[in-house]
Amino acid sequence: MGFADATAVRRRDDTTWDADVQPGWDINGNANGGYLLAIAARVLADATGRPDPVSVTGHFLSPGKVGPLVIAAEVVKAGKRFATARATMRDGEGRTVLAVLGACADLSLPVDAPERIDAELPELPPPEACVREPTGELMPVPFRDRIELRLHPDDAAYLHGRPSGRTLMRGWFRLRDDEPMDAVTLVQVLDAFPPTIFNADLPVAWTPTVELTTHVRARPVGDWLRCRFRTRYVTAGFLEEDGEVWDATGRFVAQSRQLALTPRAA
Amino acid sequence: MGFADATAVRRRDDTTWDADVQPGWDINGNANGGYLLAIAARVLADATGRPDPVSVTGHFLSPGKVGPLVIAAEVVKAGKRFATARATMRDGEGRTVLAVLGACADLSLPVDAPERIDAELPELPPPEACVREPTGELMPVPFRDRIELRLHPDDAAYLHGRPSGRTLMRGWFRLRDDEPMDAVTLVQVLDAFPPTIFNADLPVAWTPTVELTTHVRARPVGDWLRCRFRTRYVTAGFLEEDGEVWDATGRFVAQSRQLALTPRAA
Numbered sequence: 001m002g003f004a005d006a007t008a009v010r011r012r013d014d015t016t017w018d019a020d021v022q023p024g025w026d027i028n029g030n031a032n033g034g035y036l037l038a039i040a041a042r043v044l045a046d047a048t049g050r051p052d053p054v055s056v057t058g059h060f061l062s063p064g065k066v067g068p069l070v071i072a073a074e075v076v077k078a079g080k081r082f083a084t085a086r087a088t089m090r091d092g093e094g095r096t097v098l099a100v101l102g103a104c105a106d107l108s109l110p111v112d113a114p115e116r117i118d119a120e121l122p123e124l125p126p127p128e129a130c131v132r133e134p135t136g137e138l139m140p141v142p143f144r145d146r147i148e149l150r151l152h153p154d155d156a157a158y159l160h161g162r163p164s165g166r167t168l169m170r171g172w173f174r175l176r177d178d179e180p181m182d183a184v185t186l187v188q189v190l191d192a193f194p195p196t197i198f199n200a201d202l203p204v205a206w207t208p209t210v211e212l213t214t215h216v217r218a219r220p221v222g223d224w225l226r227c228r229f230r231t232r233y234v235t236a237g238f239l240e241e242d243g244e245v246w247d248a249t250g251r252f253v254a255q256s257r258q259l260a261l262t263p264r265a266a
Numbered sequence: 267m268g269f270a271d272a273t274a275v276r277r278r279d280d281t282t283w284d285a286d287v288q289p290g291w292d293i294n295g296n297a298n299g300g301y302l303l304a305i306a307a308r309v310l311a312d313a314t315g316r317p318d319p320v321s322v323t324g325h326f327l328s329p330g331k332v333g334p335l336v337i338a339a340e341v342v343k344a345g346k347r348f349a350t351a352r353a354t355m356r357d358g359e360g361r362t363v364l365a366v367l368g369a370c371a372d373l374s375l376p377v378d379a380p381e382r383i384d385a386e387l388p389e390l391p392p393p394e395a396c397v398r399e400p401t402g403e404l405m406p407v408p409f410r411d412r413i414e415l416r417l418h419p420d421d422a423a424y425l426h427g428r429p430s431g432r433t434l435m436r437g438w439f440r441l442r443d444d445e446p447m448d449a450v451t452l453v454q455v456l457d458a459f460p461p462t463i464f465n466a467d468l469p470v471a472w473t474p475t476v477e478l479t480t481h482v483r484a485r486p487v488g489d490w491l492r493c494r495f496r497t498r499y500v501t502a503g504f505l506e507e508d509g510e511v512w513d514a515t516g517r518f519v520a521q522s523r524q525l526a527l528t529p530r531a532a
Contacts, residue, residue, distance in 0.1 A: 057323040101367040111503035119498040217502040232385040236483040237377035
């Protein structure tokens with residue numbers, strides 16, 4: 001089952017949608033956060049009648065398990081260019097998995113605005129010279145088999161117990177089997193890479209996400225997406241992870257920040 | 267009237283709060299976004315019973331005008347460490363001004379976690395050698411008289427028609443009359459500086475905020491806050507503005523990102 005099917009939502013009535021956490025989109029039994037946020041983004045898009053999730057914020061409240069989801073959503077304001085909606089995702093037992101607030105638009109409409117970039121594209125060897133992360137070394141990561149991920153060799157050495165010492169994770173992403181990528185795919189990409197903290201020599205084993213905000217600026221064109229994740233501040237029990245995504249044409253298409261916890265490893 | 271009074275909220279019932287947009291907290295007649303988000307943060311804190319707004323996301327839907335506000339809020343989940351709530355702020359005419367989703371906690375509790383910073387403190391001359399932004403040059407900015415702001419001289423030359431060419435804005439912030447600063451003050455600080463775009467030589471005159479997310483890691487200690495705002499990507503009609511704040515003890519206390527629009531100046 002591809003990404004579009006695995007994130008499909010079905011409208012039940014004006015304010016209720018059904019969806020399913022499909023098997024295989026998990027890390028150690030818990031659905032990947034970007035996957036859950038992508039499902040929520042499809043609900044926001046459907047609720048607002050605007051196809052592209054420009055800004056989506058999710059607060060992760062309980063782990064997502066394989067099985068049915070019920071998503072309640074309401075439009076807060078439908079403006080000319082953007083429409084804003086909120087959603088609450090619950091699992092089959094009624095537990096709240098995710099609370100969401102977001103704005104959608106139609107990014108195919110023309111924009112007249114100046115452009116200026118003060119950042120470097122991440123330098124990456126071609127995908128075939130990058131590292132396909134093996135799964136199941138530390139814990140089962142079935143999710144990594146649902147997507148195509150290739151890590152920069154410098155950032156992948158943590159897999160062999162040699163973290164780079166830089167809280168940086170760069171690499172390529174695409175969907176499997178040449179499945180086309182839409183704006184919602186970018187929400188998934190922005191939480192698909194191993195945590196940057198794996199490359200720091202710190203006693204932190206896991207970093208649960210409190211909140212993830214994704215910004216999509218344009219629909220991606222082509223296949224491999226060029227991605228960079230970076231952390232600057234690991235302080236007071238928190239870290240931020242900033243994501244940036246360019247499409248195959250070299251266009252900057254998406255950006256994210258998540259706030260995660262950094263509990264000391266036992 | 268100080269910041270605490272100007273952002274005070276009064277609980278009316280389980281799910282409703284009253285507040286007021288006070289005169290003088292506006293830019294050209296519209297309340298400053300950080301000021302509105304700070305009012306919403308006080309509601310989140312009161313609704314959850316946790317004093318500190320750790321992560322707050324606001325979507326700005328209509329301008330805030332001087333006068334009464336009614337804020338509806340509900341707790342989505344009250345966990346052990348964090349409690350998550352959402353809020354909707356409406357003005358006296360019932361227009362939705364702001365939709366909010368956030369998590370609060372008690373940041374006075376001890377944390378056992380490793381620390382690591384991969385960034386430089388912004389280098390700033392002392393406050394008395396920085397530039398107090400004059401108000402009313404391009405448009406009335408009464409808000410700047412409600413707070414104490416001092417800009418890095420290199421980033422303030424835009425005031426005399428010489429933008430630095432870097433989408434960067436650094437400076438000091440404190441409340442007036444030695445008013446103590448709490449965690450909610452940081453929400454205000456993160457949208458108190460002139461837009462970074464004023465230092466770019468681009469035909470952009472105003473940048474309405476679509477969404478602002480603030481992260482507070484610690485309560486500030488001391489008076490002057492050291493602040494840096496930076497923009498890397500002005501593309502597709504959008505820009506992000508990333509904020510970072512350190513307190514007078516040199517501790518990293520808060521971070522933000524906003525997504526704003528960059529319409530071409532007429």
